[in-house]
Amino acid sequence: MPRADRPRPSGERSAPPDAPAAVLRQLYRGIDAFDISRADARAVKRSRGSATYGELQPTATLKLLEHLQLGRRDVFVDLGSGAGKVPIAAGIFTKVGRARGIELSHERHLLACEARARAVARRHLPRRKCELIHGDLRRAPFDDATVVYTCSTAFSTPFLMGIARRLARAPKLRCFASFRDLDPHPRFELVETLRLDVSWRRRACLYIYRPR
Template sequence: SLLKFMSACSIWRQVFGTESLRRLVSLGSPHAQQQSPLFRWHPSRRLSLSTRYLSSGRKYDGLWGDAAESRSWHSFVKQSRDAERTIASVYQGLDNGHWIPEEEALVVRESGGSEVYGELSPASAVWLMRELGIGKHDTFFDLGCGTGKLLIIAALVTEVTKAVGLELSASRVRVAREALQRTGLESRCSVLSEDFLTSLRIEEATVCFCASTALSDSVVDNLTRRLASFPRLRLWVTLKAPSATALEHFEAAGTLELDTSWSRGTAVRMYRPKQY
C-alpha cells in the first residue's frame, strides 16, 4: 500500500540519508533492473548485498517483504549500527593491522599464507553471522583473523559461546587480544598464534570462515581437504572457491555478496559437508 511504502521510505531516509533513498528508488526502475543483475542492492555506504539466493534458499527483499521480514531488516540495521560504533570505539588508538614487520610477513609466507590484510565491513559481518545461524552450541573459527573484528561481532550478534581466531602475525595477535580485553569478551573469544593447516584446536570447529582471497589455490584446497575430516563441522565459508576435487566431500550451501575493505560485493561462498 502507499502508506506502507511511505513509511518504509521514511525509515530508510532516517537511517541512511536522503541520497541513499533516492538511489534506492532509482534502482527499482525497469531500466535499472535491466542494466544490473544486482539492482536490489541495499545502497548504503555500509552495505551492498545482492538478492541472489542465500543459504536459506530464498530471496530476501528487506523492507518490501512481509511483517516478519521487515522486523528482521530493522533488527539487522540496528545490529549493524551498534557493531560499527562498537568496533570504532574498541579499536580507537590500536594499529589497523594492514602493515606488519617484515619478519612477521616472512613467517606468514613460509606457512603458505599471505600477509595481505583485508576484512568484512561491520554491516557485512553482521549479515554473515545472521545467515550462518550461529548459536550457543557452535564453535566458530576465523582462520587468519587479523585484528579480531569478526570474532567480536560474532559474540555481539550471536549466542556463540566459543569464537576462536587463528593468526600468525604476532603484532595482529597483540591488537586482537587488546581489543578483546577492552570488550570484556575474553570468556567467549580467544586468539591463538597458530597455523590453520596444522592447528589441533581447529578440529573442534562447527563453522569455519577464511577471508582467503590472497591465499594461493593450493593452500585453500589443502585447508578444504583438512576441514572435510572434522567430525563437528557443519559450514565452511571462504572467499576464494576451492577446486572441484578439493570439494569432493562438500556441497554448495549458498553464496553471499558482501562488502569488504577492498571491494563492494565480494563473493562469500558457503559449503556444507555432504555427510552433515
C-alpha cells in the same frame, strides 16, 4: 551530557552509539592491522599463506554472523583472523558457544588481543567466549569446529585446498565459508553465495559450503 542524549546535527546519518556496527567501530578505533613489519610478514609467508591484509567491513561482519545463525552448540573459527574483528563480533553479538581466531602474524594477533581486552573491559564480551590463538592455521585443531570462515582471497589454491582437506575430516563441521571458491571436493557442496563489502571492494563473493 551522556552520549546518547546529545542532540544530533540535523541530517546526520551515523548509527546510534550502541548500534552493533558503531560498537565495533569504537572497539577498533586506532587499531590498524594492514601494515606489519617485514620480519612478521616473512613469518607468515614461510607458512605459504599470504601476509596480504584485508578485512570485512563492520556491517558486512554483522551480516555474515546473522546469516550463520550461530548458537550455543557452535564453535566458530576464523582462519587467519587478523585483528580479530569477526571472532570478537561473534562473541559479542551472537549466542555462539565459543569463537576462535587463529592468526600467524604476531603483530596482528597483539592488535586482536587489544581489541578483545577493550570489549571485555567495556562489558560487551565475556572473556571465555572468544579465544585468540597466535599460530599457523595449518595446524589448527578442528575437532570441535562447527562453522569455519576464512578471508582466503589472497591464499593460493594449494593452500586453500590444504585447508579443505583437513576440514573434510572435521567431525562436527556444518558450514565452511570462504572468499575463494574451492576446486570441486567430494565432501563440500556449494549451497550459497553471499555478497559482502570488504576493505578492498564492495560486494565480494563469499562462498558457503556444507559438508555432504
